[in-house]
Amino acid sequence: MSESEWQVARRRKGQTRKCKSQVPLSSPSVHEQLDVEKVVKRIRTTVTELRCEEFWPKWKDELLMATSASASAEEDVTEEQLKSRDDPPECVCYGLGSFSSCAAARYQLAMLLLLLEVLQVSLKNCFVYDPIFSSGEQNVLRELGMTVLTENEEGKRPVTKPTLFYLIHCGKALYNNLLWKNWSIQGLSQLLMIGNSFNGMRERTTERVFKQEYSYISKAVGLCEEKTLPCPPRMIDVFSDTxxxxxxxxxxxxxxxxxxxxxxxxxxxxxxxxxIILKAQS
Ligand SMILES: C[S@@+](CC[C@H](N)C(=O)[O-])C[C@H]1O[C@@H](n2cnc3c(N)ncnc32)[C@H](O)[C@@H]1O
Structure with a gap:
């Protein structure tokens, strides 16, 4: 097997607000009020906006370099090479938040759409879950072509193929559970994650708690390569520490x-x- 499951072939190198606490939108009237077409249109406009941002090409480059997933890699994967893969990768997005009412979550969703384009992941192979999604938001995601998961996996999802996990500003337990479920050379090498920096988590957590409660993240710090993604000051609430x-x-x-x-x-x-919201609570 090659250096990384994500590696296909190589060539030579060449202010929005974040919702601090998100309350489940459980009232049926809130669901009914959502104008799916209007929200879809707004997300598409946000995609266009992000595409013109100066930091977008940098994200794209970092992502393509990460698919090489090797410290010694001198070559990156091209978008053309990604297109010709036999086994197309998947994407799982957890904890996006309430994107119909929260600008940070909307920008994160728009960014996800751009990333899927780069990685050539078809929208139906993008599995999205957040226990706080309203039924209207689920309809928006389906309208965009994505697959909405209905079960709370608590992040315990085993991978069987190269998979991008997109989980920005999510609870540490979600990351820890995901790492545990894929704790093998085969499993971890198939993971590509866009989320909070493990080093940042370590710095913000007491050593004892980090090692005991989040032992898989703690061990993963020494096994992973982490590249900070650029974030302009006005987007700090959207993409900080990513x-x-x-x-x-x-x-x-x-x-x-x-x-x-x-x-x-x-x-x-x-x-x-x-x-995190546990299975029993959702
Ligand atoms: C701090 S918020 C981040 C929201 C958004 N990504 C942002 O940056 O504003 C954490 C999110 O994780 C979601 N979450 C909690 N438990 C989850 C679970 N078991 N699976 C997926 N998402 C979960 C919450 O509902 C919430 O939307």
Whole structure:
């Protein structure tokens, strides 16, 4: 197998507001009020806006470089090469938030659409889930062509092919669960993540809690490559602390076998502070 599951072939290198707390839109009247066509149009306008942003080409380049997923890679994957893959990759988006009412979430959704275009992921192969989505928002996502997941996986989704996980500003438990479920050389090498920097999480969390409660993120810090994605000051609430994260095989292969054996399912002591909505609550 090649250095990275994401690697196909290589060539030579060449102010919005964030919703701080998001309340589930459970009232049926709120759902009914959503004008799906209008929201779709607004998202498409936001895509056009982002495409003209100076930081967009940089995101695109970082993403293409990350698909090479190798510390020693001197060559990047081209968009043309991505098009000719036999096994098209998938995307899973967790925790987008209430994009019909929150500008930060709308910009994140628009960015996701641009990223899917670059990675040549078909919209139906993009699986989206947030327990706070209203039925109107689910309709918007379906109208865009995406697949809306109906089950709360708590991030415990095993990958079977190269998969982009897009989870911006999500709770650490979501990342930790995802890493646990894919805790193997085969699993991690197929993950491409766009989300919060693991190094940033480590800096903001006490060492004891980070190691005990989020042990998979803690271990992943030493196994991944993280590239911070640029974020203009006016977009700080939308894309702050966002990085593209990969797990190059040459790094994973250096890890002693014993560290892959029987990974234990995470257990969290402090459910109050978990920052994710559990299956039982959704
Ligand atoms: C801090 S908000 C971030 C929202 C948005 N991405 C932003 O940056 O404004 C965290 C999001 O994770 C979502 N979330 C919580 N539990 C989840 C789960 N089990 N699966 C997917 N998303 C979840 C919440 O509903 C919320 O929308």
């Amino acid at each position: 990085a593209v994260i990969t797990f190059p095989r040459h790094i994973l292969l250096k890890e002693p076998q014993v560290n892959w054996a029987e990974p234990h399912e995470p257990e969290y002591r402090d459910w109050q502070d978990l920052e």
